[in-house]
Amino acid sequence: MAVFNLTINKEDYKVDVDPQMPLLWVIRDFAGLTGTKYGCGIAQCGACTVHLDGTAVRSCSIPVSSIGTQKVVTIEGLSEKGDHPLQLAWEETDVPQCGYCQAGQIMNAASFLKDKPHPTDAEIDNMMSGNICRCGTYNRIKKAIQLAAKGGDHE
Amino acid sequence: MSNATMNRRNFLKIGATAGGGLLIGMEWLAACHPGASGPATMQTLNAFIRIGTDGLITIMAPNPEIGQGVKTALPMIVAEELDVDWKKVIIEQAALDTDKYTRQVAGGSGSVKSSWAPFRQAGATGRQLLVNAAADKWKVDPAACTTEEGVVYHKASGKKATYGELAEKAATMPVPKDVKLKDPKSFKIVGTSKTNYDLKDIVTGKQKYGIDTKREGMLYATIVRPPAFGQTLVSFDDSAARKMNGVSNVVRFDNKIAVLGRSTWEVMQAAKAIKAEWKDDGTLESTDDYKKNFEKTLAKLPDEPKRKDGNIKKGFAGAAKIVEAAYECPFIPHNTMEPMNFFAHVKDGGVELHGPIQLPEKARNTIADKFKFPKEKITVMTTRMGGGFGRRLMTDFIEEAVAVSQLAKAPVNVIWKREDDMSGGFYRPMALYKYKAAVDANNKLIAWHHHSVGVTGNTARENNFPAGAVANLQVDTHEYKSPVTTGPWRAPIHNYIAYSEESFLDEIAHSTGKDPVQLRLELLAQAKANPVGKVDYDADRYAAVIKKAAEMAGWGTNKPGVYLGFGSHFSFSSYAAQVVELANVNGQLKINKIYCAIDCGIVVNKTGAMNQAEGAMIDGLGHAMYGELTLTKGKPDQHNYDTYRLIRMREAPPVEIHFMENTIDPTGLGEPALPPVAAALSNAIFAATGQRLRSQPFIKHEEVFSMQKKTEV
Ligand code: FES
Ligand code: FES
Numbered sequence: 001m002a003v004f005n006l007t008i009n010k011e012d013y014k015v016d017v018d019p020q021m022p023l024l025w026v027i028r029d030f031a032g033l034t035g036t037k038y039g040c041g042i043a044q045c046g047a048c049t050v051h052l053d054g055t056a057v058r059s060c061s062i063p064v065s066s067i068g069t070q071k072v073v074t075i076e077g078l079s080e081k082g083d084h085p086l087q088l089a090w091e092e093t094d095v096p097q098c099g100y101c102q103a104g105q106i107m108n109a110a111s112f113l114k115d116k117p118h119p120t121d122a123e124i125d126n127m128m129s130g131n132i133c134r135c136g137t138y139n140r141i142k143k144a145i146q147l148a149a150k151g152g153d154h155e
Numbered sequence: 156m157s158n159a160t161m162n163r164r165n166f167l168k169i170g171a172t173a174g175g176g177l178l179i180g181m182e183w184l185a186a187c188h189p190g191a192s193g194p195a196t197m198q199t200l201n202a203f204i205r206i207g208t209d210g211l212i213t214i215m216a217p218n219p220e221i222g223q224g225v226k227t228a229l230p231m232i233v234a235e236e237l238d239v240d241w242k243k244v245i246i247e248q249a250a251l252d253t254d255k256y257t258r259q260v261a262g263g264s265g266s267v268k269s270s271w272a273p274f275r276q277a278g279a280t281g282r283q284l285l286v287n288a289a290a291d292k293w294k295v296d297p298a299a300c301t302t303e304e305g306v307v308y309h310k311a312s313g314k315k316a317t318y319g320e321l322a323e324k325a326a327t328m329p330v331p332k333d334v335k336l337k338d339p340k341s342f343k344i345v346g347t348s349k350t351n352y353d354l355k356d357i358v359t360g361k362q363k364y365g366i367d368t369k370r371e372g373m374l375y376a377t378i379v380r381p382p383a384f385g386q387t388l389v390s391f392d393d394s395a396a397r398k399m400n401g402v403s404n405v406v407r408f409d410n411k412i413a414v415l416g417r418s419t420w421e422v423m424q425a426a427k428a429i430k431a432e433w434k435d436d437g438t439l440e441s442t443d444d445y446k447k448n449f450e451k452t453l454a455k456l457p458d459e460p461k462r463k464d465g466n467i468k469k470g471f472a473g474a475a476k477i478v479e480a481a482y483e484c485p486f487i488p489h490n491t492m493e494p495m496n497f498f499a500h501v502k503d504g505g506v507e508l509h510g511p512i513q514l515p516e517k518a519r520n521t522i523a524d525k526f527k528f529p530k531e532k533i534t535v536m537t538t539r540m541g542g543g544f545g546r547r548l549m550t551d552f553i554e555e556a557v558a559v560s561q562l563a564k565a566p567v568n569v570i571w572k573r574e575d576d577m578s579g580g581f582y583r584p585m586a587l588y589k590y591k592a593a594v595d596a597n598n599k600l601i602a603w604h605h606h607s608v609g610v611t612g613n614t615a616r617e618n619n620f621p622a623g624a625v626a627n628l629q630v631d632t633h634e635y636k637s638p639v640t641t642g643p644w645r646a647p648i649h650n651y652i653a654y655s656e657e658s659f660l661d662e663i664a665h666s667t668g669k670d671p672v673q674l675r676l677e678l679l680a681q682a683k684a685n686p687v688g689k690v691d692y693d694a695d696r697y698a699a700v701i702k703k704a705a706e707m708a709g710w711g712t713n714k715p716g717v718y719l720g721f722g723s724h725f726s727f728s729s730y731a732a733q734v735v736e737l738a739n740v741n742g743q744l745k746i747n748k749i750y751c752a753i754d755c756g757i758v759v760n761k762t763g764a765m766n767q768a769e770g771a772m773i774d775g776l777g778h779a780m781y782g783e784l785t786l787t788k789g790k791p792d793q794h795n796y797d798t799y800r801l802i803r804m805r806e807a808p809p810v811e812i813h814f815m816e817n818t819i820d821p822t823g824l825g826e827p828a829l830p831p832v833a834a835a836l837s838n839a840i841f842a843a844t845g846q847r848l849r850s851q852p853f854i855k856h857e858e859v860f861s862m863q864k865k866t867e868v
Contacts, residue, residue, distance in 0.1 A: 001400055018400050018421070025420035029375070034367035035360020037541070038419070039492055040573045044796035047492060075360030082359040090358045094350040094762045097770055098221060099357035100492040100541030106358060125805035132796065134492045134542050136773030138807035140766065 004064050008033065009077025019065035023057075024048045026064045027074060035075040035103050039132065046131030049104040050074045056111035075103035078110060086110050089148035097135035105131050109145050118149055167280055171326035176207040176319075178326070179281045204233060204281055210305060210319030212237070213245045218270070219513055220248065220353075221543030224763035227352045229270050231759055235344040236278025236337060239318065240304040246352045248537070267759055267821050268728065275336055283334040288325040289316050339757060339818040348762035353539060365510035365538040366570060368498040373566040374403060374415040376559050377422045379429050380575065381410050383789035385439050385638035388412070391431040399425045406562040413559045419570050426572075439789030440637065442585075445610075446483070449587040452608045452633050462617035462630040464688045470602025470627030474593030478663050481590075482655035483850035485783040486610075487583040488791075489644060490801060493541020494576040499556035500566035505532025506557055507566075511540035513547040521550045522557055545643035549581050577799060578791040582784060583644030584611035588655040593627075598667045600625055600678065605656075608633040610641050616652055619725055620697065621660070623690035624678035638789065645774065646726055646826035650833070653724035654779065654851065657834030661721070661841065671721045671838065672705045692725040696754050696815075700732040703752035703813055708734035717747060720839025722831035727823025729755035730815075733772070733831040735839040744843055744859075746808035749776070749835070753812065753828060756819035764824055768812050771828035777802025779833035783852045800854070 006013045008031050015030045022041075027033050027050065036059060039047030043061040050059045051073040078084050086106050096102045105128070112127040113119070119127065124142050133141065168180040180203055205213040214230040230246045282302055289307040290297035293314050301308050305318045339345075356362035381388065388410040396414055397405055401421030406413050412429055416422040440448070471477060497510035505528050512518050515535040523530045540547060556569040571579065586609030593602035603625045607614040609632075617630040644650070664671040676698055683694035701723050705711070708719055716738055723732035731754075736747040749772055758764045781800035785792045793799035812828075837848040846859045853859075 017418075018424075021418075021420050025418055028367075029369075029418040029420070032369070033360070034363065034369075037364075037492075038366065038494070038570075038573075040796050041423075042573075042795055042797060045492070075358075078359075082355060087358045091350065091354050094348070094354065094766065096351055096354065096357045097224070097766055098492065098540060098542045099351075099353065099362060100364060102357055103360050129803040129805045132492065132801050132803060134490055134544075134774075134801065136770035136777070136802070136807065137766065138773060138802075138804040139769060139809065142804065 002065070004067070006031075006064070006067060006072060007069075008072040009074060015064070017064060020063050022060050023050070023062045023064055023067060023072070024059040027059060027072070033074050033076055037100055037103060039101070039104070044132075045101070045104075046108055047101050047104040049107040049131070051107060051111055054111065054114065056108045075107055078107065084110060085148040085151045086113070086144065089144040089151070093140050093144040093147060095137050095140040095144050097137055101131060101133045101135075105133065105141055109141075109148075113145070113149060119145070167277060167330055169284065169326060169328070169330050171323070172205055172207070174208060175323045176205060176326070177281075177284070177322035179204040179277060179284070204237065204277060206281070206285075206318050206322045206325075208319050208322055210243060210317050211245060212239050212243055212305070212318070213247060215247045219515065219537040219540065221513060221540040221547065224351065224760060224767060225267065227349055228267055228760045228763055229274055231344050231349055232271060232274040233278040235342055236275045237281045238302045238304065241344055241349060243305060248539075268823055271821050276334070279334045279336050280331060283331040284325045284328055285318050285321045287328055287331055288321045291328070292316070292321075292324060345757065345759050346761065349760055350762060362539060364493050364541050365498065366493055366496045366541070366568075368509055368538070368568050370498070370500070370566050373498070373568060374563065375417065375419045375422050376413050376415045376563075376567045376569045377419070377426045377572060378555060378559070378569060378575065379412040379414070379426050379431060380579070381433055382578070383433070383435065383439055384580065384640070384786075385789050386410070386433040386435045389432040389434050391429055393429050395430075396425040396428040399428060404563050405429070406559060408558045408562060411555070413555075413563070413569070415559070415563050415565070415567065423572055435789065441787045442485075442785040445585055445635070445637070446587075449608045449635065452635060453587065453589055453606055456606070456631050457633055460629050460631050461613070461615055462622060462628065462688070464622070464625070464629070465627035467602045467604050467627045467629045471591070471593045473595060473601065475596040476594050476667065477591065478594075478659075478666050479589070479591045480659050480662055480847070480849060482588040482658065484586045484588070484609075484651040484654070485785070485851055486585045486639065486641075487644060487778055487782045488577045488784050488799070489542075489544045489546035489581070490577065490799070491540070491542030491544060491546055494573055495546070495552040495571040495579065496568060497553045497556040498566070498568045499553070499560040501557060501560040501564075503532070504528065506560070507534050508553060508556070509536045509538065510553070510556075511538050511543075511547055512550070512553060513540070513543050514550070518550045518553050522553060525554060526557055526561070544645045545647060546581060548643055551581070573796070574794040577784070577794050580640035581642035582639065583647075583650070584609045584614075584641035586611070586614050586651055588614070588651070590655070590659045592659070592663050594663070594667050598669065600663065602627040603629075605630045607631070608635050610635050610637045610639060611648070614648060614651070616648060616726075618689050618691040619652070620682070620692055621656070621678050623686045623688060623692075624682035626687055628687065639786065645771070646829045649724060649726040649826070649830045650775065653722065653726075653830030654833035654837070657722040657724065657831060658837050658847070658849070661834070661838040662847065665841070670711065672701060672710055675701055675723065692730070697723070697725060697730050699815060700730045700752040700754050703815065704732035704734050704750050707750040707752065707811060707813060708736060710734060718839050718843035720835045720837065720842055722833070722835030722838060724827070724830040726827045726830055729753065729822045729824060729827040731827045731831050733835040735832070735835040737839045737843050739843060744840065746836070749808055749810045749832065751810060751812045751828060752815065753824075754815035754817070755824045755827065756817065756821040758814045759821055764814065765812055767824050768828040769810050771826065772810050772832050773802060773807045775829035775832035776808070776836060777806070779836060779851050779853055780806070781852050781854050
């Protein structure tokens, strides 16, 4: 057990846990932020995707001890009012079915759009193929990403 | 549903809300099940429309939401007949709360189908009630009043009043009888697109699922179960687990051991530290054993056929040509993205249940039986589900949660690791299908024999096409008993039947030199003109989707460089036909597109329906391509997504979907678009390569078809 100080969505959290505990479970069970989902626990499905200093990572496979001072952003903190261009595009495209995978999909897309604001279809395929959607909403996810990308810059 | 059922006296109740608004209660279940008896009181009604004096309309939806969109679609039906502005509609999920709602269930593809008539009736009654209230107030004839978007008008006098203004008065009026339903042609909400009601919460991470449930004093729990089907627990050592951080208790029940503690990960880690000894009787089977034993089973016919038309022996004796083929289908887990979980709190001689369950009422009954709690002491709240696909029709995960809460004397959320979820059973059953068909000298199909075996009660849908179109037809099935648990999996049995039958029809077409689409249309024409035995489908509607899908894909127009495969199927009272279009790009086959025509009657919510159909096709495609769970001595070989492959974005092709336009009452939609796709794909592969894929998953025949290369072409 050890004490860790984390910044999640601009708030400070202090947790006393096993250094090996994956960030996912610190976020869910200790910070009480449940928008980040558990799907596989082995970096295969993308449901647990969050941002570490702006970059998408699989929080199920990163021990809390390796976070240090990096800033954690979860789906709850992606935008103040739920109006990130991807969130709006997701709404306009009516993407979700069950919705369980969607936080991870949006977080993954938000990070890669920063580097590639105008991706091709093939680039979207490649960047998003680490995120499973069991309901099969892939075509709508792709459409929503294209829609958000058309809208302009993503800092 | 008959009109007699609809007109039941106690189907609707009118009352006033605390704030002076109007409350219309629907005894939804009684309306669906004529057998339900006893007069309803406001307390026992299980669906509500509330019209506030502020004009806001609240509709409570009784059906659990598993991603199929009923939470949005069902209120659309009410809003249509009520004639209100959709933007003023608020939807609330109704709980199975035994204090309030006594008879509440939900089904799969049947939600819209069974709610259509009562929900329309309720909406129309509400509208008439408001019109009557206005007419009474204005001393005019109700028939001279009209409504539009929540306002009643009397054109002659220029009077108008909003529903909100009329709600208080309407609550005191008698329930109108014989209300008129709208002509479907004048629908303004039904048939349009309304986005998923929970959309905003989902994209901002606020939406709660069962796995997110946390309460004061609650412990997380995870369970160690027998690693192989058919094993029992001999003994275990939990000394190491008990010493681990965050672990507060270990309890044993049945053949399982539960570890409880303050966080999910800590109990999952501790579960790995439990040393358990298991035993079995030495007869546990592996995948190859099933294959061998299925063959042995099919060496004989069962005592009784499931269906028998004419005489197949005679049919085969008079054959000019006989075609035979066998198709194999593997076990498949559901793999809902949200793993199984449930919250239970045993207290005061009862239990509070909260979580993802497709059949809340069944859950309560099962728990009442098994744990001897009085039913009224069991409450069930249904959460939005991270997928169902049939897995959440089971109650095993709830029974476990109750047992753990009872033993640990604490509220618990039992969460399954992905590994536990995947190896936890209730799979789509493994099965083997053998078909034999005869054609006469005129190339007419004169005999058909379906002979199948699987780890399930009935591997056939015996009244489905081509039954009805063949003079001599016999359906024989065997149940193969196994300790591996099986259960419904999206479009149960239909998924394998459609794959095997529709591929076999393609084989018949090719071996008799017929066009596959033409063969089906000829058979349907025959079933219409001269049906043999009982037939569940409507031959005209069936033929119409076949023609439409063929037309969409340009079937028969000789498109250079592409190969087409056809598949169609009737399930849940709906019709679906699909064409898979493949292109050969540098020696690699790639799916260009899948075309689909569906007839599910009136489409309530276009965007939701499109999403469902598209998802079902991609789901069906993915599982046909990659889905297989194998066993070694009763133990699943795949446990997580590193060894079990699900379709990903780069493998999902574009799809084009057409809904047949008609005014027939809606039928199932969550499932019917799934079954045809595997056959359409395998038939397209045959068209391209001459290779017939007679077993799933298709990826095992990688030499013929590799979708992995798709993005590189
Ligand atoms: S839960 Fe982290 S990738 Fe699946
Ligand atoms: S929407 Fe259900 S898993 Fe993606």
